[in-house]
Every structure is written in C-alpha cells, then in structure tokens.
Amino acid sequence: MSSTYTASITAPVNIATLKYWGKRDTSLNLPTNSSISVTLDQADLKTTTSAMASADFTKDRLWLNGEEDLQLSQSKRLTQVLSSLKEKRRLREAKDESLEKISSWFVHIVSVNNFPTAAGLASSAAGFAALVVCIAKLFELDDDMTELSKIARQGSGSACRSLFGGFVAWEMGSLADGSDSKAVEVCPLNHWPEMKACVLVACADKKDVSSTSGMQLTVKTSDLFQKRIDEVVPERFEQMKKSIHDKNFALFAELTMKDSNSFHATCLDSYPPIFYMNDTSKKIVKLVHLINAFYNETIVAYTFDAGPNAVLYYLEQNELKLMSFIYAMFKDLNGWETKYSTEELNKFISNYDSLKLQELSLDMEIVKGCTRVILTRVGPGPLTIKESLINEHGFPKN
C-alpha cells in the first residue's frame, strides 16, 4: 500500500438547554433560532472516530458501530461535509507546494458510539463533530473550532455545538451563505464544573419521526412556532447566557425546563402532531417539579430532546438532595454502581428514610418505563487519541 495518513478523535454529546428546532435553509442547515447546550463528559458518552486517507482507496467509505453504512456514506450530509473539508485542504495545498496532494484522495472513516445511536441521545451531534475534527486533523487544517463548527453544522445542526466543551452557543447568524452561523463557547468547563447530568433512558429504540423531518413539519404547520422564534427564544438566549455567566442555577433551570416545554409544545402544535415525550417522560416532569417544591428551591431541571429520554441537570452540591429521590426510585436500573460507592448509595437511601419521602407516595410506575440511568457531568470538547480504529489496510480493526 502506498503512503497513508491517519487521525483519531473522540467527541462528546451535547444536550441543548435552549433547543434548536427549525431550519431556514435546509441545504446549508441554517437554523431559525440560536441555541445553547451543555457538553457532556466523554468518560460516559462519546463517539470515537478514526480516518485514513490513501491514494489506493477507490471511494469514500464509512463504518458505523462495526457495519459499513452505505446510506450515510452516500448521504448529502456526509458528501457535503467531506467536500468542504477537502476544499479547505486543497486551498492549503495550493499555497504550500511541499504538502502532499491528499485532497484528491479518498478517505475511509471508522466510527463507534458507546451509547445508543438515533435514540434521542444526540448521536448525530457527537458523530459529525468527531468526523469533522478527525478529518481536519488528518488534513492538518489550521482552522479553529468555530470555523470547523460551520462544517459540522452541515452534517447535523446540533453537531456544531459538540466542537466545544463546557457551555456552548450556536449563533444562528443572518447571512444567506451561512458564514455567520457558528458555534462559540459561552463559558468553559472549569467555569461551572459542578454542573452534573442524570440521563433517564426511557426507551432506547429508534425514533419514528427524525429531528430533521419533525422540525420541517413544525416550521410548515405550527402557529406557536412563529412566536417561539420571534420572541421567546431570542429573549431566553440572552437570559440563559447570563444565567451561565452568573452561575445562577435557579434561573438556568427554569429557562431550561420552560424551553423544553416550549419546544415540545410546538411539536404538539404541528399538524399532524408529533409526540416525542411519552407517559414516562411526563411523569418525570411531574417528579422534578415535586422535588423542587419539596425543597422549596430549584435544585434540578429536566430537558427532553426529540425522544422520551429525560436529561436532568443539577449541581454537585445538591446531589444528596436529588439522589435521595432518584436513587430510591430508580435503584434497580443499571448505572449506579460504577459511579457511587455502596456507602454513598446507602446514604441516599437513609436520607430518603429520614426525609420520610415514602409519605409523598411517589409514582413508582415511572421506573417501569426506564431502562437505564447514565450519570455524567459537563465535559471537555473533542480530544485527540493515539489508538486507531483502523488497521494498516484502511479497514476496521475488530
């Protein structure tokens, strides 16, 4: 085999606290509103992607979770992302004669998600972020993350926010060519490292209405949607950034919950209506409001993407208060023992007893609708790794 170039990257999932829902330009993937998210820790949820370029390859190919994904390889999203990256490389080669002309070669990409794909856990976000950063590294591009976010955005809108760690905004921009529609850091991870997240996986099946088609239906048919993008989100965008800067959890949580509700309301207001939340999701909403009312303080926020899974945001200092409820209810699900010692878990239970939470007659039916709990926290952006998923011939190692 002639000479090859390789690179490997891991990238995080991000879960929006101010939701992106609606495109003003479907081919460039330009949104109808700005959005904000928290990047989650790759220790718990991540995509790992390796790429290789070789003059011997005869086409661009992609393997996802062990299988060659022909649909994704030939999709407009992937070809658009790859051609933007190849074009950037070509411009560098034109300026610097010493660079090998790898922009005309094909690439093989191997990617693995360590969590369910296409199940409302933002796999497209981590996946396209990993892909863009990995190929940018392979091509030795010197663009910063904001510049690369404009390419990731074309793969999947929410992917642009996974190029940064911590707290991230996707500024919608106003230019027709999309050159100002980009991700920026609101605050780095170390600004508010106490931010934790508990994901209650309500159903890990593939969803029936994709985000892409769901949001198009909303844009076309919902009356509520217009008010959301004209008034509600622009105001919330500024307030939420300030709540993060000020580390004002109560405000951050209230805005997060209201925005999740507003987004799902526009889904219900679409025609025919779209239901992403299920009965379990609704019970989790009630539970969170009950917990905040019990403590007479907002210690936890829920948010739901285009699926029934709940993401609960809370601060580390309120862990005992929150987990006295959540662990007591969801203790039979997988995911606790790797995060907490037996002593800590016993403490949650004894606090549940001493607060007499059994007297609240909590709805234990919720537990039956959940399959798994993922305990995580705010985390860093994409990371370079040494180990590769690709063997020397350009195929997945197994």
Ligand SMILES: Nc1ncnc2c1ncn2[C@@H]1O[C@H](COP(=O)(O)OP(=O)(O)OP(=O)(O)O)[C@@H](O)[C@H]1O
């Ligand atoms: N590691 C990856 N590399 C490249 N593309 C990926 C990767 N993982 C997922 N994808 C792409 O993203 C698609 C799933 O996106 P989709 O928006 O339907 O679900 P999701 O991102 O898991 O959920 P949501 O965006 O609603 O939170 C997959 O079918 C695949 O095309």
Ligand SMILES: C[C@@](O)(CCOP(=O)(O)OP(=O)(O)O)CC(=O)O
């Ligand atoms: C509900 C959301 O998660 C929608 C994400 O939509 P996608 O980014 O998956 O959509 P495409 O741009 O069509 O790929 C909200 C959010 O992440 O902001």
